[in-house]
Structure formats: C-alpha cells, structure tokens
Amino acid sequence: MKKYTFTNGSELPVQTMYCIGRNYAAHAKEMNAVVEEQPLIFLKPSTAYCSNNSTISIPTISNEMHFEGELVVVIGKDGFDISMDEVDSYFAGIGVGFDLTLRDIQSIAKTKGHPWAVAKGFRHSAPISSIIPYSPTMNLEQLEFSVHCNGSLRQSGKTSMMERSVKELIVYVSTIFELQQGDCIFTGTPEGVGAVSNGDELIIQLHQNDVQLRITIDKN
Ligand code: MG
Numbered sequence: 001m002k003k004y005t006f007t008n009g010s011e012l013p014v015q016t017m018y019c020i021g022r023n024y025a026a027h028a029k030e031m032n033a034v035v036e037e038q039p040l041i042f043l044k045p046s047t048a049y050c051s052n053n054s055t056i057s058i059p060t061i062s063n064e065m066h067f068e069g070e071l072v073v074v075i076g077k078d079g080f081d082i083s084m085d086e087v088d089s090y091f092a093g094i095g096v097g098f099d100l101t102l103r104d105i106q107s108i109a110k111t112k113g114h115p116w117a118v119a120k121g122f123r124h125s126a127p128i129s130s131i132i133p134y135s136p137t138m139n140l141e142q143l144e145f146s147v148h149c150n151g152s153l154r155q156s157g158k159t160s161m162m163e164r165s166v167k168e169l170i171v172y173v174s175t176i177f178e179l180q181q182g183d184c185i186f187t188g189t190p191e192g193v194g195a196v197s198n199g200d201e202l203i204i205q206l207h208q209n210d211v212q213l214r215i216t217i218d219k220n
Contacts, residue, residue, distance in 0.1 A: 002049045004074055004182075006093055006131045007211065012074065015182035017044040017126055018173050019070075019099055023163050023188025030191050035163050039172055042116050044099075044186075048126040052213050056124045057220045058198070062102035065196050065217070068189035069147035069155045069204040072097040073166055074131050075183040082174040087167045090179070091134035096145050096204045096213055099186050100125040103195070128184070129204070129213035140166045144207040147192070150200055155192035162188065 003011040021040035022028040028035050050056065058065045076092030099120070106119035132138075140159060147155035159166060169185055196202065196217045205212040 002046060004095075004128065004131050005051065006133055007209075008133055010133070012092060013182045014046045014049045014184070015180055016046060016177075017048065017184050017186065018177065019044060019120065019186040020164075020169055020188045023169070024157070024161055024190040025163060026161075026191035027189050027193065030193070039164055039169060041173065041176070042120055044121045044126050048121055048123060050124045050127045052127075052129055053215070054124065054127050055216050055218050055220070056100065056127065058196070058217065059102065059122050061118070062105055064102065064104040066101045066103045066193050067147065067149065067154075067196055067202050068099040068101055068193050069145060069157060070097055070099050070186045070189050071143060071145060071157065071159060071166070071206070072128050073170065073185045073187060075170070075179050075185070076134070076181055078178070078180045080174055080178045082171055082179070084167060084171055087170050088136055090170060092181070093131035093133045094138065094140075094143070094206070095129040095131040095211060096206045097126060097128035097186060098202065098204060098213070098215065099189060100127070126186070127213060127215045129206070129211050132206075132209050132211055146205055146207070148203045148205075149194065149196070154194060155190050157190040161190060
C-alpha cells in the first residue's frame with residue numbers, strides 16, 4: 001500500500017483521493033466552465049499516488065497531459081457529516097500535489113457526458129509532496145503556492161482565492177462520502193494550467209513551509 005510521508009517522519013497509508021473541480025473562478029473561466037452551485041467532485045484511486053521526485057510518463061492513450069497544481073489536505077480520522085465546529089480535529093496535514101489530467105480524453109468525456117475516471121485517475125496521476133502535520137495555528141485562509149515548469153512561473157494559488165474554503169470542502173465532502181484516515185482532498189487549481197512534454201520538470205511549492213514537490217515527465 002502506498003504511503004504519505006510527513007515532514008516529521010511519520011507515515012499514513014493513502015486511501016481514497018477526492019478531487020474538487022472549479023474551485024477558483026479564474027480557472028473555471030479558462031476552461032470555459034462556470035463555478036458550480038455545489039462543489040464538483042471526482043475521485044482518483046489510491047494507487048494513482050506517487051511521491052516527490054517521480055518520473056511520470058504521458059499515457060499512450062493521450063496526446064495532451066496537463067498539470068494542475070493544488071493544495072492537498074490529508075484526513076486524519078474517520079468521519080461522516082462532519083460539522084464546521086469539529087472539522088479541525090479531522091486534519092492530518094497539508095501538502096501540495098498535481099492533479100494530472102489527460103485533457104484530450106477529458107474533453108471527449110465532457111462532450112459525450114462520460115465519467116472522468118480515465119482522464120483523471122490513470123497511474124501516477126496524483127503526485128503529492130511530503131505532508132506538513134496540521135496544527136490549529138496554521139492559517140488555512142492565507143496559504144500560497146506556486147507552480148514552475150522548467151523554471152518559469154505558471155501558476156500562483158492562494159487559498160483566499162478559493163470559492164470554497166478548505167474546511168468547507170471537507171464538511172461538504174463528508175455529507176456525501178464516509179471519510180477515513182488517509183483520504184485526501186485535492187482542493188482545486190488556480191488559472192495557468194498547461195500541457196507538458198517529455199523532459200519537462202514541474203515544481204510546486206508551498207510558500208509558508210519549506211515543502212515542494214518535483215516531478216519530471218519522461219518516457220519510462
Ligand atoms: Mg484539478
């Protein structure tokens with residue numbers, strides 16, 4: 001079973017990965033989409049996880065793999081229908097990751113009304129950094145991250161730009177799904193997503209802490 005690594009050396013098995021779509025208005029706009037009335041949710045299998053410094057191949061079924069840099073929240077205990085008052089106790093930690101997306105496959109799925117499982121859940125579609133253990137002193141409303149591709153800045157994210165806060169997302173997801181320890185939530189991507197090619201190096205960095213995720217795109 002795959003495991004998250006925490007910055008304090010602890011580990012946690014990776015379980016279900018819940019992903020939020022269109023949580024930043026500017027990204028919804030660049031996709032010619034609107035922010036939904038309810039959060040848009042899709043899943044990745046736990047085996048889609050990979051760790052820092054992974055080399056990731058563009059699947060042969062696609063000609064267009066995009067990076068989407070996102071803040072990732074790891075859930076620390078089981079829960080259903082979690083209230084805003086108690087949500088703090090459900091955090092295990094915070095990290096950053098890429099919601100890698102086969103944009104060509106996703107576009108066809110959107111047109112046909114088909115699920116996004118292939119476009120979003122393929123092997124290695126969820127690289128995640130090491131995880132900073134949660135502390136109530138973390139200001140979740142003021143986190144910032146950036147994405148560089150081959151050294152040039154491509155995405156800048158601030159949790160203050162989210163349509164729905166990290167805590168609101170956990171509360172909402174838990175009204176539908178039974179969360180368990182080791183689940184994570186990809187909280188959506190800001191504008192600036194783009195395609196990758198073999199040889200590219202992608203880095204996503206969480207500014208407040210010395211945590212970054214580096215991946216390279218290449219043939220296996
Ligand atoms: Mg995404």
